[in-house]
Amino acid sequence: MGIISMIIIGLIAGAIARLLVPGKENFGWIGTILLGIVGGYVGGTLGSMVFAPHKFTVQPPVNHAFLGAIVGAVILLVIYKFVRARV
Template identity: 45%
Template sequence: MGILGWIVLGLIAGAIAKAVMPGRDPGGIIVTMLLGVVGAILGGFIGSALFGTGIGSFFDLSTWLLAILGSLIVLAIYHVVTSRGRRVHG
């Protein structure tokens, strides 16, 4: 899959992760979708490390599941990092 495929896959996986992730999203849809691109790459690394298979064909179900899983992980980390700065001490 080429770079354009990675970007499209990540954008869609980021949108799906945003729909699945509970709670208020500190970033907009653009930030979430960009995090989805990073998550798709992370999902490929996770898949190759744990299962011996990475992100392959654009139309493969395991590709989509890995990309969405990676996007959920990146989005969860983003939620934790951004929510720390918004707490009010007192």
């Protein structure tokens, strides 16, 4: 995966995560991109621990890596809000 596609997917996944989790964050574009990229890593790691690798003969209708990035970004955002509220 190229760096440009990683940035674009990170931006989209981070923006969706920010829409799903209520509240306001002052991240800006760079923070949203980093949230999506790191969320992709977290979601991919959790997905590989939970689900066994599958050999699909037909491509699934949804990109699992993109969904993992959104789930990971939501998890990171919830943790961030929890830590921020306690400080």
